[in-house]
Amino acid sequence: MNSIRTYSQDENLINTRREQIARGAAHLLVKKGYDKASIREIAKTCNMSIGTMYHYVGSKEDILSLVFEYFMSRNVKFCEFVNSCNDLAPKEALQNIIERYFRGVDDIQDMALLAYQESMNLKKDVLKQVLEREKEMISAIEGILTKGCEAGEFKIDDISLVANNIVVLGDTWAFKRWFLSKRYTIVDYIREQIKIIIDGISAHKR
Amino acid sequence: MNSIRTYSQDENLINTRREQIARGAAHLLVKKGYDKASIREIAKTCNMSIGTMYHYVGSKEDILSLVFEYFMSRNVKFCEFVNSCNDLAPKEALQNIIERYFRGVDDIQDMALLAYQESMNLKKDVLKQVLEREKEMISAIEGILTKGCEAGEFKIDDISLVANNIVVLGDTWAFKRWFLSKRYTIVDYIREQIKIIIDGISAHKR
Amino acid sequence: MNSIRTYSQDENLINTRREQIARGAAHLLVKKGYDKASIREIAKTCNMSIGTMYHYVGSKEDILSLVFEYFMSRNVKFCEFVNSCNDLAPKEALQNIIERYFRGVDDIQDMALLAYQESMNLKKDVLKQVLEREKEMISAIEGILTKGCEAGEFKIDDISLVANNIVVLGDTWAFKRWFLSKRYTIVDYIREQIKIIIDGISAHKR
Amino acid sequence: MNSIRTYSQDENLINTRREQIARGAAHLLVKKGYDKASIREIAKTCNMSIGTMYHYVGSKEDILSLVFEYFMSRNVKFCEFVNSCNDLAPKEALQNIIERYFRGVDDIQDMALLAYQESMNLKKDVLKQVLEREKEMISAIEGILTKGCEAGEFKIDDISLVANNIVVLGDTWAFKRWFLSKRYTIVDYIREQIKIIIDGISAHKR
DNA sequence: CATGAATGAGCTTTCATTCAT
DNA sequence: GATGAATGAAAGCTCATTCAT
Numbered sequence: 001m002n003s004i005r006t007y008s009q010d011e012n013l014i015n016t017r018r019e020q021i022a023r024g025a026a027h028l029l030v031k032k033g034y035d036k037a038s039i040r041e042i043a044k045t046c047n048m049s050i051g052t053m054y055h056y057v058g059s060k061e062d063i064l065s066l067v068f069e070y071f072m073s074r075n076v077k078f079c080e081f082v083n084s085c086n087d088l089a090p091k092e093a094l095q096n097i098i099e100r101y102f103r104g105v106d107d108i109q110d111m112a113l114l115a116y117q118e119s120m121n122l123k124k125d126v127l128k129q130v131l132e133r134e135k136e137m138i139s140a141i142e143g144i145l146t147k148g149c150e151a152g153e154f155k156i157d158d159i160s161l162v163a164n165n166i167v168v169l170g171d172t173w174a175f176k177r178w179f180l181s182k183r184y185t186i187v188d189y190i191r192e193q194i195k196i197i198i199d200g201i202s203a204h205k206r
Numbered sequence: 207m208n209s210i211r212t213y214s215q216d217e218n219l220i221n222t223r224r225e226q227i228a229r230g231a232a233h234l235l236v237k238k239g240y241d242k243a244s245i246r247e248i249a250k251t252c253n254m255s256i257g258t259m260y261h262y263v264g265s266k267e268d269i270l271s272l273v274f275e276y277f278m279s280r281n282v283k284f285c286e287f288v289n290s291c292n293d294l295a296p297k298e299a300l301q302n303i304i305e306r307y308f309r310g311v312d313d314i315q316d317m318a319l320l321a322y323q324e325s326m327n328l329k330k331d332v333l334k335q336v337l338e339r340e341k342e343m344i345s346a347i348e349g350i351l352t353k354g355c356e357a358g359e360f361k362i363d364d365i366s367l368v369a370n371n372i373v374v375l376g377d378t379w380a381f382k383r384w385f386l387s388k389r390y391t392i393v394d395y396i397r398e399q400i401k402i403i404i405d406g407i408s409a410h411k412r
Numbered sequence: 413m414n415s416i417r418t419y420s421q422d423e424n425l426i427n428t429r430r431e432q433i434a435r436g437a438a439h440l441l442v443k444k445g446y447d448k449a450s451i452r453e454i455a456k457t458c459n460m461s462i463g464t465m466y467h468y469v470g471s472k473e474d475i476l477s478l479v480f481e482y483f484m485s486r487n488v489k490f491c492e493f494v495n496s497c498n499d500l501a502p503k504e505a506l507q508n509i510i511e512r513y514f515r516g517v518d519d520i521q522d523m524a525l526l527a528y529q530e531s532m533n534l535k536k537d538v539l540k541q542v543l544e545r546e547k548e549m550i551s552a553i554e555g556i557l558t559k560g561c562e563a564g565e566f567k568i569d570d571i572s573l574v575a576n577n578i579v580v581l582g583d584t585w586a587f588k589r590w591f592l593s594k595r596y597t598i599v600d601y602i603r604e605q606i607k608i609i610i611d612g613i614s615a616h617k618r
Numbered sequence: 619m620n621s622i623r624t625y626s627q628d629e630n631l632i633n634t635r636r637e638q639i640a641r642g643a644a645h646l647l648v649k650k651g652y653d654k655a656s657i658r659e660i661a662k663t664c665n666m667s668i669g670t671m672y673h674y675v676g677s678k679e680d681i682l683s684l685v686f687e688y689f690m691s692r693n694v695k696f697c698e699f700v701n702s703c704n705d706l707a708p709k710e711a712l713q714n715i716i717e718r719y720f721r722g723v724d725d726i727q728d729m730a731l732l733a734y735q736e737s738m739n740l741k742k743d744v745l746k747q748v749l750e751r752e753k754e755m756i757s758a759i760e761g762i763l764t765k766g767c768e769a770g771e772f773k774i775d776d777i778s779l780v781a782n783n784i785v786v787l788g789d790t791w792a793f794k795r796w797f798l799s800k801r802y803t804i805v806d807y808i809r810e811q812i813k814i815i816i817d818g819i820s821a822h823k824r
Numbered sequence: 825c826a827t828g829a830a831t832g833a834g835c836t837t838t839c840a841t842t843c844a845t
Numbered sequence: 846g847a848t849g850a851a852t853g854a855a856a857g858c859t860c861a862t863t864c865a866t
Contacts, residue, residue, distance in 0.1 A: 444738075445653070445738050445739075446653075447651070447652075447653030447654065448653065448738075528734060528735065528793070529734070529735050529738075532650070532651050532654075532735075533651070533654075569810070569813060569814070570810045570813075570814070572801070573802075573810050573811070573814065574814060576790075576794075576798075577787060577790075577811075577814065580786060580787065580790050580794075581783060581786065584782075584783075584786050587734065588782075588786075592782075595778070596779075604775070604776045604779050605779070605783075607775055607776075608775070608776070608779065608780060608783065608818065609818075611818060612814065612815075612817060612818025612819075613818075
């Protein structure tokens with residue numbers, strides 16, 4: 001699946017160098033944008049020569065892929081988390097999942113932003129992965145919402161759309177952090193949004 | 207306010223050509239992104255020589271500005287519309303404004319998307335205009351929500367955040383149309399979102 | 413001899429327009445240099461449209477030629493002046509001619525400078541004319557110097573070189589006016605140089 | 619002091635390549651002039667790709683600076699020479715200095731010419747250096763002339779102007795070599811000019 | 825006669841990528 | 846394995862010149 005060219009055979013070294021690249025490039029790519037960031041700059045940011053860069057990467061595009069892969073690898077446990085919430089009461093489960101997702105967005109704000117801004121430069125298969133992650137998230141939330149409706153706790157017409165909205169409001173923290181962070185910390189933001197969301201779908205109101 | 211360089215004095219011709227540029231470039235810029243779209247390509251798309259482009263435009267950046275200005279000029283009547291809703295009942299007014307804003311996003315989907323993706327390439331003053339439009343929208347919605355709360359129709363903790371959410375859900379139609387349009391027409395989308403939003407803030411539930 | 417293209421037949425109009433061009437362009441060409449001055453700028457300086465320009469001129473090169481021809485035409489009377497000095501005593505004649513030449517340089521400082529700086533852009537035949545004027549001047553001075561030697565007033569080994577030096581010292585006023593004008597007015601400069609020159613070649617010293 | 623951009627860190631290579639550029643460009647710039655000589659041509663003349671050029675140089679302007687710096691570096695010993703003449707008799711010292719300066723002009727004819735023709739394209743700080751060199755020369759000559767006057771060997775009204783004239787007559791060899799070299803070798807030219815100059819300022823004539 | 829819109833070749837400069845060391 | 850010098854295609858932009866009005 002990971003078909004990025006390398007001239008090295010040492011699996012360990014490949015991983016070390018690629019993480020070095022992903023970490024270093026991420027910051028610069030977010031700051032300057034994919035096209036405006038040159039390989040020379042990226043290499044310097046990664047404390048690496050251009051030549052070394054191309055030992056572990058086949059093209060500039062690959063660097064972008066690497067950045068996404070690196071950050072997405074940090075989120076493999078997310079779905080496990082959603083599953084682990086299965087035993088909780090629907091409302092509590094939903095709160096936990098929202099909190100977890102929103103915090104995840106906060107942790108990798110730059111990536112979330114980069115995903116939207118540079119999606120056209122992202123290799124098709126990597127883009128697909130990114131979108132997949134979102135779909136999984138939405139599905140998971142749909143599951144919880146469905147359970148809540150069946151339990152009579154939630155009352156929702158269009159479960160799919162509500163699930164989508166929740167994800168969108170999470171991503172919004174990345175898009176508009178320059179605006180929202182004037183008024184809210186991430187903790188405030190999560191608390192208030194949970195209130196609004198839960199209020200909106202509860203079968204029995206306050 | 208519009209200080210883009212031109213070598214022409216013929217006001218009419220300037221407007222004609224600039225509209226030609228804005229129309230042609232919009233499509234290409236959305237498709238390929240600002241950096242990937244070359245002047246040569248843009249000129250070709252606009253059925254214009256490179257020289258002619260630069261007769262009416264001072265730089266590539268100006269083309270992006272032009273694209274935004276052209277599309278934003280189509281929305282000058284929006285605020286008037288918001289004001290004209292002042293006499294309606296809060297719930298009805300809110301429905302109308304949401305519908306109007308969402309439809310606006312639908313009309314200029316490409317622009318809304320471009321604004322997010324290329325904001326770093328956008329000239330500061332044009333970016334400001336774009337953000338201003340959004341702030342106005344949020345303020346207008348805040349006004350309606352406040353009136354609704356005072357009238358006892360709505361029950362909202364954080365009016366500002368709810369207003370922001372509404373705008374975000376409108377913009378979402380542009381960001382995720384590749385995904386949403388599989389399930390909804392814009393008419394469906396507006397109807398369902400209005401239901402969700404109004405449900406969430408109504409003081410007296412069904 | 414003057415083979416610059418025109419689309420007009422009206423001899424008078426041609427002359428009027430070409431003088432308009434020469435006057436206007438001269439200033440700009442001196443200020444910005446031939447290559448850095450664009451036709452658009454030149455046309456604007458001449459209060460003329462680009463199209464009109466090309467009615468009376470075949471190319472950008474022609475404009476440079478025109479500028480030189482215009483200014484050289486103001487100097488046709490120079491040789492007559494030299495001839496008219498034939499009856500004076502050698503020393504007095506030389507003084508008069510030096511004064512006349514140096515003043516001429518002062519009058520058209522910009523042109524003298526332009527001739528050196530843009531000679532490589534000047535059409536061959538016009539360049540030839542410019543050089544011709546200088547040769548004539550040198551010859552005239554040689555004539556006077558020879559007469560002075562024969563009369564026993566001057567004592568000169570290399571008449572040709574001295575004549576050349578005199579012309580050079582005149583042109584110097586144009587090359588180094590930014591430096592010389594700090595210390596001398598043109599009147600001072602002429603007076604002092606005449607003293608130095610005459611002193612250097614006089615047979616009977618002070 | 620030398621702040622030209624480079625992407626290389628190898629001091630030796632930088633110097634090698636820059637000398638290669640200076641040598642190659644000098645010829646072309648003199649032949650075609652700064653504006654008419656394109657980077658493509660310059661690169662070809664230097665047996666270098668365009669990319670390599672820009673590895674060692676930040677802009678076209680820098681190439682001109684490089685050319686001047688390269689040639690001026692060959693003249694650092696000139697002032698030392700002037701100082702070393704301090705113990706000689708004034709007349710002999712002056713002869714030596716004139717000879718040395720005139721030979722210097724002959725060595726770098728092209729540069730002397732280029733300095734006048736392209737001064738408007740030369741970076742301010744490099745132009746300053748060029749002018750400084752001339753001022754130093756004039757000052758040095760003034761020193762010798764003053765000493766000669768005090769010793770009763772020379773009789774000069776305006777020492778400063780005579781010093782200036784000497785430098786001008788040296789530079790003339792560069793400006794008019796196409797004309798002068800028909801009659802004189804540089805050896806002849808120096809010999810004859812020394813005669814004329816010394817004759818002109820000697821207190822006791824032949 | 826006068827205008828200036830239109831053109832596209834050619835300019836300077838950047839940058840992803842290769843490869844000899 | 847690591848380096849960075851070298852490359853040249855392609856970018857954004859300018860400008861002399863033409864020609865329809």
